[in-house]
Amino acid sequence: MECILNVQRKSQQDVKHKNPYFCKPITIMTMQLVIQRWFFILVSITLLASCSTGNKLTKPQQAQQAFEQGKLQESLSLYEELIAADEASGSVAEKNHYEQAAEVAEVLGLSDKAESYYKLAIYHKTASPEVYQKLGKLYREQGNISKESGVLEPLEQQFPESKAAKAERTRLFEIYTETAQWKKAIDLWPPNPQAQQDEHLLTAYFDAKQQSEQTEGLDKIALQLLSLNPTHTEARSWQAIQLYDKAEARYQKEVQDYENNKTRKQYNIMLKGLDASTADFKKALPLFENLYRETQNKRFALYIANIYARFGDAANAEKYRKLSQ
Numbered sequence: 001m002e003c004i005l006n007v008q009r010k011s012q013q014d015v016k017h018k019n020p021y022f023c024k025p026i027t028i029m030t031m032q033l034v035i036q037r038w039f040f041i042l043v044s045i046t047l048l049a050s051c052s053t054g055n056k057l058t059k060p061q062q063a064q065q066a067f068e069q070g071k072l073q074e075s076l077s078l079y080e081e082l083i084a085a086d087e088a089s090g091s092v093a094e095k096n097h098y099e100q101a102a103e104v105a106e107v108l109g110l111s112d113k114a115e116s117y118y119k120l121a122i123y124h125k126t127a128s129p130e131v132y133q134k135l136g137k138l139y140r141e142q143g144n145i146s147k148e149s150g151v152l153e154p155l156e157q158q159f160p161e162s163k164a165a166k167a168e169r170t171r172l173f174e175i176y177t178e179t180a181q182w183k184k185a186i187d188l189w190p191p192n193p194q195a196q197q198d199e200h201l202l203t204a205y206f207d208a209k210q211q212s213e214q215t216e217g218l219d220k221i222a223l224q225l226l227s228l229n230p231t232h233t234e235a236r237s238w239q240a241i242q243l244y245d246k247a248e249a250r251y252q253k254e255v256q257d258y259e260n261n262k263t264r265k266q267y268n269i270m271l272k273g274l275d276a277s278t279a280d281f282k283k284a285l286p287l288f289e290n291l292y293r294e295t296q297n298k299r300f301a302l303y304i305a306n307i308y309a310r311f312g313d314a315a316n317a318e319k320y321r322k323l324s325q
Helices: 002-018 028-054 059-068 072-089 097-107 111-123 129-142 145-158 163-178 182-188 199-211 218-228 233-260 264-295 298-311 314-323
Strands: none
Touching: 059 072, 059 097, 072 097, 097 111, 097 129, 111 129, 129 145, 129 163, 145 163, 163 182, 163 199, 182 199, 199 218, 199 233, 218 233, 233 264, 233 298, 264 298, 298 314
């Protein structure tokens, strides 16, 4: 019996070695190898499909890719082809190719072409806030303040919360003050969160308020300016003039009241009033004298002459009157 079993085992081994179709038992390791092989095949197919799709870029993608690769003239030509197609099909208002073409033209140094395309983007209402900002910059470089204002104003009006509008608000404020558009400048104040601490901007606002005769709050602004710059000429001038006007108004009132009612009682009231007036004149005088020494401004000399006249100092009054002429 043992001999028979040995023969059977040997027979099976012979079949295993000689028969190429003899099936080996499937192990876990074999299964893992099969799965890995199919995984790599699928990844390869996906990559090939991706590469095939990437080679078929749309024309806007080609234009953008050319721009990113520094092929500026090629990029501009592609955008201009797109613009021509948009215009022919009447789909300009749905596209933004004017803006993109303008940006490429600007990098190429073609400012006239860039300006034209930026303006067309605005005309067809496809322009982003940045178009107004970039066109404003072009006009600023050209020194054309009127055209610059003409694009920064609609930027502020149409896109007030945009990053571009906030970035250009200070420049628009400066344009208003430079062109004596005082009310617009005042309405735009403050043009940025730090404006109250900017001597240049605060001075411009101070001037706009004075020029438009909106005197409310000017005393406070003068103090702010003096805290930023203790020698600020306009703030010191404002304070001196306010003291002078207060003293002169009091002087005129007391004299007129006495002229209307020449009694001893009214005379005594006048004397007290003139003492108060004189005190304010005395505070204003050194301010005007310092300002005149620093600036040689004839306007300050005239104020000094008038104060000395109120003091009854004829010699100094005449001296400064001549200096004011």
